[in-house]
Amino acid sequence: xxxxxxxxxxxxxxxxxxxxxxxxxxxxxxxxxxxxxxxxxxxxxxxxxxxxxxxxxxxxxxxxxxxxxxxxxxxxxxxxxxxxxxxxxxxxxxxxxxxxxxxxxxxxxxxxxxxxxxxxxxxxxxxxxxxxxxxxxxxxxxxxxxxxxxxxxxxxxxxxxxxxxxxxxxxxxxxxxxxxxxxxxxxxxxxxxxxxxxxxxxxxxxxxxxxxxxxxxxxxxxxxxxxxxxxxxxxxxxxxxxxxxxxxxxxxxxxxxxxxxxxxxxxxxxxxxx
Ligand SMILES: NC(=O)c1ccc[n+]([C@@H]2O[C@H](COP(=O)([O-])OP(=O)(O)OC[C@H]3O[C@@H](n4cnc5c(N)ncnc54)[C@H](O)[C@@H]3O)[C@@H](O)[C@H]2O)c1
Numbered sequence: 001x002x003x004x005x006x007x008x009x010x011x012x013x014x015x016x017x018x019x020x021x022x023x024x025x026x027x028x029x030x031x032x033x034x035x036x037x038x039x040x041x042x043x044x045x046x047x048x049x050x051x052x053x054x055x056x057x058x059x060x061x062x063x064x065x066x067x068x069x070x071x072x073x074x075x076x077x078x079x080x081x082x083x084x085x086x087x088x089x090x091x092x093x094x095x096x097x098x099x100x101x102x103x104x105x106x107x108x109x110x111x112x113x114x115x116x117x118x119x120x121x122x123x124x125x126x127x128x129x130x131x132x133x134x135x136x137x138x139x140x141x142x143x144x145x146x147x148x149x150x151x152x153x154x155x156x157x158x159x160x161x162x163x164x165x166x167x168x169x170x171x172x173x174x175x176x177x178x179x180x181x182x183x184x185x186x187x188x189x190x191x192x193x194x195x196x197x198x199x200x201x202x203x204x205x206x207x208x209x210x211x212x213x214x215x216x217x218x219x220x221x222x223x224x225x226x227x228x229x230x231x232x233x234x235x236x237x238x239x240x241x242x243x244x245x246x247x248x249x250x251x252x253x254x255x256x257x258x259x260x261x262x263x264x265x266x267x268x269x270x271x272x273x274x
Contacts (some may be wrong), residue, residue: 006091006239009035010090011030011037013095014066019054022198029232033235049265060128061260071132075135090143090238092145092147094149096123096126097164098197102206116166151194154168172194179191192249194251195235197216218262220262223254224256230262
């Protein structure tokens with residue numbers, strides 16, 4: 001179902017690696033709602049992933065490589081995107097996450113600090129870089145929308161999430177802080193969506209992910225939000241219907257974040273104890 005709520009809008013989508021990626025589904029949803037987009041990812045991800053297939057599905061959207069930790073790459077991306085669109089951009093999806101400590105199964109208390117800094121640089125500071133690069137180039141139209149994707153480990157401890165929890169706390173803080181400055185300066189809004197656990201390359205790398213997924217499903221009154229649901233929420237956040245929403249971390253998790261315990265979990269434990 002499409003209501004063309006992004007008709008005439010132009011956006012940059014970071015982070016579509018393969019068809020499971022939240023950014024992949026969001027790119028498709030934005031185009032279905034009438035947007036024109038540019039796709040981008042780290043050069044290595046472009047070589048290994050399937051983004052060319054996505055480009056075809058998105059009316060041959062240009063694919064521009066950019067490592068989100070490189071200001072030079074981001075500045076070039078802003079310029080090339082504006083050249084392509086023949087003007088400014090209305091929305092940016094930052095759908096980027098990577099932890100070398102998670103990848104190498106190095107536990108939180110034994111962390112490797114070089115890896116930790118990379119986690120923060122790739123998964124959190126990159127949102128600041130994206131906003132700074134866009135602001136410097138004056139790449140976003142007034143009432144533009146920048147969105148990052150977060151996880152509730154920013155507020156509560158999920159031990160397997162490792163240093164990504166700290167990265168998400170910083171990411172949400174950057175959305176708040178940059179949102180303040182971007183709002184006053186250019187009427188641009190900056191938010192994060194805190195999504196349910198979702199089966200993707202980044203998601204599945206977290207230790208105990210399957211247990212996470214089942215636990216969250218049983219705890220959430222509406223069940224886990226899918227990547228498609230998340231894509232639809234992103235579309236709404238890019239649309240004019242959410243013009244006055246900024247500096248927020250928005251839970252998109254079927255009610256998980258505000259549920260203390262569910263009957264299903266109580267029944268499981270009662271059964272296990274009997
Ligand atoms: N999957 C989940 O359970 C879940 C839950 C909540 C939030 N999120 C967040 O959603 C976002 C998207 O993740 P996903 O689950 O779709 O997984 P994904 O693996 O499909 O996407 C992660 C993307 O980050 C990109 N990336 C990594 N390093 C980069 C760099 N240096 N420069 C540019 N791009 C880089 C990867 O190439 C990949 O496309 C992440 O921020 C993730 O933390 C995921």
